[in-house]
Amino acid sequence: MSVQLNKYFKYGLVILLSMALILFTQQIKLLKDPASTPVEWMTIMGLLTLWLFSMIGVLLSDLMKKTPIKILQEFPMLGWVAVTSLFLCMFFDFFVEAIGYVDFLAITTPILTFAGISVVDRLVDLRKTSWKVGIVAVFVFTGTYVGSALLSELGLFLANK
Amino acid sequence: MKRNYVILLVFALIVITAAEMIGTQSLSFGAFSISLLPLAFAILITMILGLPVIRKGFLKKIYSKANVQFSSKYLIFIMLPLMARYGADVAPQLREILNVGWVFIAQELGNLGTVLFGLPVALLIGLRREAIGATLGLGREGELAYISEKYTLESKEGQGVLSLYIIGTLFGTIFFSLIAPIMLDIGFRVEALAMASGVGSASMMTASSATLIERVPEMESTILGYAAASQLLTSFLGTFTMVFLAVPLQRFLYNKLTKTKKQPEVPADVRAAE
Numbered sequence: 001m002s003v004q005l006n007k008y009f010k011y012g013l014v015i016l017l018s019m020a021l022i023l024f025t026q027q028i029k030l031l032k033d034p035a036s037t038p039v040e041w042m043t044i045m046g047l048l049t050l051w052l053f054s055m056i057g058v059l060l061s062d063l064m065k066k067t068p069i070k071i072l073q074e075f076p077m078l079g080w081v082a083v084t085s086l087f088l089c090m091f092f093d094f095f096v097e098a099i100g101y102v103d104f105l106a107i108t109t110p111i112l113t114f115a116g117i118s119v120v121d122r123l124v125d126l127r128k129t130s131w132k133v134g135i136v137a138v139f140v141f142t143g144t145y146v147g148s149a150l151l152s153e154l155g156l157f158l159a160n161k
Numbered sequence: 162m163k164r165n166y167v168i169l170l171v172f173a174l175i176v177i178t179a180a181e182m183i184g185t186q187s188l189s190f191g192a193f194s195i196s197l198l199p200l201a202f203a204i205l206i207t208m209i210l211g212l213p214v215i216r217k218g219f220l221k222k223i224y225s226k227a228n229v230q231f232s233s234k235y236l237i238f239i240m241l242p243l244m245a246r247y248g249a250d251v252a253p254q255l256r257e258i259l260n261v262g263w264v265f266i267a268q269e270l271g272n273l274g275t276v277l278f279g280l281p282v283a284l285l286i287g288l289r290r291e292a293i294g295a296t297l298g299l300g301r302e303g304e305l306a307y308i309s310e311k312y313t314l315e316s317k318e319g320q321g322v323l324s325l326y327i328i329g330t331l332f333g334t335i336f337f338s339l340i341a342p343i344m345l346d347i348g349f350r351v352e353a354l355a356m357a358s359g360v361g362s363a364s365m366m367t368a369s370s371a372t373l374i375e376r377v378p379e380m381e382s383t384i385l386g387y388a389a390a391s392q393l394l395t396s397f398l399g400t401f402t403m404v405f406l407a408v409p410l411q412r413f414l415y416n417k418l419t420k421t422k423k424q425p426e427v428p429a430d431v432r433a434a435e
Contacts, residue, residue: 014238017170022242024174028181053248054241071397076302077237078244078363079396082389085248090255099249104374104385107243108200108367111236112334113176115364116207117169118233119330120224123212126331129324132286136295137328140279141336144299145369147274148357148391149349155264156353
């Protein structure tokens with residue numbers, strides 16, 4: 001049990017670190033462009049809300065791994081956090097308002113910073129991939145994006161939106 | 162050990178500051194204009210400084226084994242607040258989204274574009290069994306799991322999906338921040354592109370939707386709501402789309418295309434396997 005608690009304590013701290021980085025980024029954005037999203041008390045409330053939803057999502061994801069239903073077991077943790085947030089935001093407008101005080105792009109820069117650091121040791125693996133797959137990748141990525149965009153465009157047209 | 166993490170944190174703060182100070186840079190090429198956001202600079206800076214040629218001296222300390230491991234192990238937790246934010250973007254628009262819910266479901270089929278666009282090209286340039294792994298989907302965890310279960314990762318199919326996984330991890334974000342504005346310039350509606358952004362990888366979806374917001378800021382809430390809703394749907398339906406639609410479609414196309422050409426196994430195939 002104490003191992004369990006320890007694990008969640010660690011996750012909680014990492015998510016808290018993420019919050020601190022978001023706050024930092026939002027402040028830097030403000031220095032660069034005074035017209036961007038201000039840092040206010042509500043920003044702190046918004047960050048705390050994001051932290052709370054993340055933690056609930058983590059717990060939910062672990063709980064669902066114990067259910068016998070495969071699709072629930074395999075649904076990713078990132079998805080559970082989004083579902084948690086979606087559900088709670090539907091019932092409490094306060095959450096939506098508070099989260100709105102957190103600049104969207106300020107959330108993204110720290111993530112991509114750590115994403116970049118996390119992949120550097122895979123750069124050498126590129127040598128193992130053939131240039132042919134590199135070419136194919138461009139078509140694969142374009143394919144899914146253009147495919148979905150064409151169907152969405154058609155669908156929205158038919159829905160008269 | 163602790164000092165190690167402090168160095169990592171300070172480095173992250175410096176990179177964030179640099180990326181934010183560079184800000185958003187727009188480049189125009191004729192009718193097309195692309196914008197690189199701070200998030201793109203953040204990943205570019207950290208990747209370039211981490212290149213083995215450049216990673217010398219103090220940089221080696223920053224990119225220590227422990228720090229790189231920390232980043233990849235906890236990246237998913239650092240990303241969680243972003244997912245929580247997406248929930249708040251979908252909630253106020255849920256009614257509107259459900260109104261066109263069938264469009265969201267229909268565009269999931271667009272993910273078959275990986276097979277339709279990718280497979281012919283892959284076969285054309287001489288890939289064979291690698292093409293199965295490299296075009297089944299975006300090459301994220303779902304495809305990786307399926308291919309490794311069916312063919313193992315040591316097989317040629319496995320090499321295909323692994324290569325795509327590595328390429329996507331390294332360049333996916335950059336790619337989607339470039340393609341989104343280009344599609345906008347071609348004339349696609351921003352709502353359609355927002356829906357298309359939910360490709361199944363959180364960072365690629367974020368790159369695409371953030372770039373769209375940069376171009377059409379007054380639609381921010383719609384873009385985020387649509388992209389996040391489509392992403393959630395992909396997480397739910399992705400496996401089904403792959404197993405029941407992408408796999409049969411791929412098999413059909415593969416047999417059809419390799420038969421009509423009657424090409425013998427090309428030696429390039431063997432070389433690629435090395």
